[in-house]
Amino acid sequence: MRLPTPFARRMMSSLPKPSVPLLISAKEAVAGLPNKRDIVALDVTWHMPNSPRSATKEFESGPRIPGARRFDLDEIADRNPSTNPLTLHHMLPTVETFREAAGRLGITPHTHVVVYDSSGILSSPRGLWTFKALGHDKVSVLDGGLPAWIDEGGDVEEGAPQPFKPATYDGGVLNKDMVKSYEDIVAIKDDGDLVLDARSHGRFTGVEPEPRPWLSSGHMPHSCSVPFGEFLIPSSEGHPYTSYKPPKELKEVLVRAVGGEKAWEALLNQGPDAAGAAVERKLIFSCGSGMTACVGWLAAQIVAQEDGRAVPTAVYDESWTGYATRPESKIEMGDV
Incomplete structure (x- = not known):
């Protein structure tokens, strides 16, 4: 079943039409x-590491x-030390892990998945990004979540969740263009990719501490602060949850982040360089651990569909935790 949103209906034909709305x-x-x-x-609810709340227990009660099912982003993740040597939480799962988890939850490649969280918009964009990065296109975010x-x-529902029938998930393929590694980040050169950092501005500039006390605050080179x-x-008294701004306002945030309309148009209209080589400058979304980075990443997809023009994007999966944990990383302080 397709549930179109107004901006999905107005989407221009120069982008492939999505099978379901974002x-x-x-x-x-x-x-x-x-x-x-x-x-x-x-339910893909996730709470910050310094929170005493348990998203799984809240779901179960x-x-x-x-009829909702629980997709735990910390459990359904890459937990293999050979591919996740820093043992970071909620790293993108392998295709095999994703297939097993999806099938266990009764999901097939034809299922329209609607992800939500209990606070409005926080972890649900990460859920959507996870499914899309692993080849499941039929996924949407419930704007405003459970509230x-x-x-x-x-x-x-309250009490024990309803039983459901498992399925066989025989799809799934990693879209490598959607994911950036530490090596990709340190290889960025001037006038190359731009990292949009979703942490608070104080953490970005280094004047506020990180919620993970073993980490320095500050920011990586070639990045800008976009909380x-x-x-x-x-959330407010008349609007008791967070939800996405309209596409026009989302675009204004992104245009401001990249340096104005001229820089935005250059990003969307990239061509070959003087030597004829392909040029693809991307917006790379980052945060503390790869969770709220996806809030900005999804905003860019919404803008792309509204405008009918692709916005080149990716997510730095490890984000600041992976970057700042490594002693060789260059950490900058202050405003850009």
Whole structure:
């Protein structure tokens, strides 16, 4: 089932039409999710490392969307020391791990997955990015998450989750263009890729500590500060959850980050260099550990679909934790 959003309907033909929208409003979800066999709601809630809350226990006790299943981004991850030598949390899983987890949750390559979290918008974009990076295109974010669902009058479950039938997931392939490594980051040159750092501005400049006390704050070269909250409508008394700003406002944030309209147009209209070699400058989204980086990454995809022009993007999966843990990393302080 397809649940179109207004900006998805207006998307220009120069970009491939998505099989499902990137964002689904709570109103659309309440009308379209219940009792649909081809749609699975996934709770991908994640809490900061200094939080005493357990997202899994909260899911198991409820409230949750009826029939929802739990996709734990820390558990369904690359935990192999040979490929994750720093033993970082919620690193992108291998194709094999993803297939096993998806099948266990009753998901097939044809399933429309709707990811949500319990705070509005925080970890759900990471869930969407994970599915898309591993070749599952039919995935959407519930804008505003569980609080928006409840605010719209959606039913909820409490107590033990409903049983469901596992499936065989026989798809999945890694899109390497969506993921950047430490080696990619340190290889960036002047006028190359630009890193958009989603941490707070104080952590970026080095005046605030990191939530992981063993890490220095500061920032990596070739980066600029774009706290992920700049892409969101904040929670308020009349709007009790975070949700995405309209596409026009998301674009304004990105244009400002890259240095203005001229720089934005240059990013979107890249051609060969003087020697005829292909040029592809990307926006690389980073944060503390690769979670809220995906808030900005998804904002760029929304803007691309609204404008009908591709925005070259990727996510630095390790983000600041992986970068600053390495003693050889160059750390800069202050504003850019």
